[in-house]
Amino acid sequence: MHIPDGYLGPYTCIFFYILMIPFWYKGVRWLKNLHPKQVPLLGVLTAFSFLVMMYNLPVPDGTTAHIVGGTIIAILIGPWAATVSISIVLLIQALFFGDGGITTYAANSFNMAVVLPFVGYYTYRVLRKKLSDVAAAGIGAYVGLVTAAVVAGFEFGLQPYIQPGYCPYTFWVSVPAMAFAHLVTAGPAAAVVTATVLWYVRKSRPELFDMGEAEAVRG
Amino acid sequence: MDRLTKTFLAVIGVLIILSPIGILLVWNYGDAWGEWDPSDLAGQVHEKLTGMEKLSSAWTHALLPDYNIPGWEDKFHASIGYIISAVVGVALVFGAYYVLIKVVGASR
Numbered sequence: 001m002h003i004p005d006g007y008l009g010p011y012t013c014i015f016f017y018i019l020m021i022p023f024w025y026k027g028v029r030w031l032k033n034l035h036p037k038q039v040p041l042l043g044v045l046t047a048f049s050f051l052v053m054m055y056n057l058p059v060p061d062g063t064t065a066h067i068v069g070g071t072i073i074a075i076l077i078g079p080w081a082a083t084v085s086i087s088i089v090l091l092i093q094a095l096f097f098g099d100g101g102i103t104t105y106a107a108n109s110f111n112m113a114v115v116l117p118f119v120g121y122y123t124y125r126v127l128r129k130k131l132s133d134v135a136a137a138g139i140g141a142y143v144g145l146v147t148a149a150v151v152a153g154f155e156f157g158l159q160p161y162i163q164p165g166y167c168p169y170t171f172w173v174s175v176p177a178m179a180f181a182h183l184v185t186a187g188p189a190a191a192v193v194t195a196t197v198l199w200y201v202r203k204s205r206p207e208l209f210d211m212g213e214a215e216a217v218r219g
Numbered sequence: 220m221d222r223l224t225k226t227f228l229a230v231i232g233v234l235i236i237l238s239p240i241g242i243l244l245v246w247n248y249g250d251a252w253g254e255w256d257p258s259d260l261a262g263q264v265h266e267k268l269t270g271m272e273k274l275s276s277a278w279t280h281a282l283l284p285d286y287n288i289p290g291w292e293d294k295f296h297a298s299i300g301y302i303i304s305a306v307v308g309v310a311l312v313f314g315a316y317y318v319l320i321k322v323v324g325a326s327r
Contacts (some may be wrong), residue, residue: 006257006268006274009274022326028319028323031320032323040224042316043316043320044228044231046313047231047309048231050312051238051308052234054234054304056242058244060246063250064251088281089312092311092312094278095281096308097284102277130283150252165271167247167253167271168264168266169253177253178253181251181252204222
């Protein structure tokens with residue numbers, strides 16, 4: 001889901017940088033709400049996110065996809081914390097590993113660090129009224145990841161209409177391709193990983209779980 | 220240190236060691252959708268993508284491009300390169316996170 005440099009034109013890239021400024025600002029300020037106990041936890045969850053993105057999973061059409069881990073952070077700490085930590089991961093990936101891009105960094109941050117954790121988190125919040133926490137978390141991660149992939153698909157696919165010479169495929173091609181990879185492979189993986197992690201935390205540290213709950217959207 | 224944080228640290232260690240699964244499982248697969256090399260893509264669509272050619276080289280200073288040591292192409296070397304990348308990446312993520320927390324904490 002990392003849009004590389006060159007696939008989005010300058011206007012699209014600038015648009016996403018401007019769009020991301022308030023999200024980054026609010027996210028970084030939100031870090032002051034972290035309980036001292038949560039500071040190291042968010043650190044290891046950020047590293048966890050970096051690592052799970054290295055696990056490329058096979059998609060039946062011959063491509064690959066990966067999970068992000070954003071919904072786990074959104075539920076355990078808060079969606080704003082996820083915005084900051086996934087943005088850190090995306091920056092390291094772009095600068096040091098050539099994964100994603102510098103011009104597309106803000107667009108990638110919007111998809112994976114804003115759309116994904118917020119959609120995942122609020123899906124979880126709605127579903128947990130009817131389902132168990134663990135099931136709601138798994139479905140939340142699935143919906144969050146697929147939504148982020150579809151949004152990325154729209155960014156690829158709108159580019160030919162905005163400025164040709166960059167991503168050549170329109171959204172008739174890009175959206176189904178992005179949706180398919182994440183519906184069949186990465187989505188189910190995200191659901192299983194998220195549900196497993198949440199099950200473990202719920203069982204071993206229920207009080208920490210509740211702390212994430214109370215603080216998540218404060219500030 | 221919190222028990223849960225320690226558990227996650229152990230999980231991070233295991234994920235680093237097992238990281239080559241992330242390339243070996245998809246060894247004969249293509250790139251993720253939309254992450255192709257620009258010249259391959261231009262050939263594919265029989266179109267000159269002038270804007271893409273220019274912007275695609277916006278950043279060429281990646282230390283470990285594609286999470287590998289350049290030239291380590293076979294499965295064994297690529298796996299070692301991937302583990303090295305995982306270690307370097309985790310260290311950089313911790314470093315960046317630590318700096319950010321210090322900066323934000325200081326303005327409290």
